[in-house]
Amino acid sequence: MHLEHLGIAVSDLTAARKLYTKLLNVAPYKEEVVEDQGVTTLFFMAGESKVELLEATRPDSPIAKYIEKRGEGIHHVAFEVKDIHAEMERLRKEGFRLLSEEPTIGADNKLVCFVHPKSAGGVLVELCQSRS
Numbered sequence: 641m642h643l644e645h646l647g648i649a650v651s652d653l654t655a656a657r658k659l660y661t662k663l664l665n666v667a668p669y670k671e672e673v674v675e676d677q678g679v680t681t682l683f684f685m686a687g688e689s690k691v692e693l694l695e696a697t698r699p700d701s702p703i704a705k706y707i708e709k710r711g712e713g714i715h716h717v718a719f720e721v722k723d724i725h726a727e728m729e730r731l732r733k734e735g736f737r738l739l740s741e742e743p744t745i746g747a748d749n750k751l752v753c754f755v756h757p758k759s760a761g762g763v764l765v766e767l768c769q770s771r772s
């Protein structure tokens with residue numbers, strides 16, 4: 641398991657694109673809409689890890705709700721795993737609350753699953769596995 645990316649909720653992707661391009665001194669390599677999550681994602685490489693900017697595509701998107709409650713900022717921490725099904729099973733047995741029964745298809749060609757922040761010390765944790 642290794643840190644794959646940080647997910648950062650932003651309210652204005654155009655402004656955030658400029659800010660993070662300057663901050664990380666690198667241009668984003670991918671923009672992708674994940675319709676069932678209601679987000680537009682923008683990815684930057686930052687050394688071995690990535691930064692994923694998340695902008696809501698609609699008012700009832702989880703990202704819109706998150707920003708309404710807590711403002712912009714770090715939204716989730718994502719760890720890449722080799723076998724997401726096995727890892728989900730392991731975490732369930734350890735008593736963690738998962739937000740879905742099965743992995744879903746996320747951005748950047750990944751299978752993803754989220755761990756509820758209430759069972760993970762206040763941090764929304766994403767598990768991801770490359771689909772290639």
Ligand code: CO
Binds near residue numbers: 645647718
């Ligand atoms: Co993510």
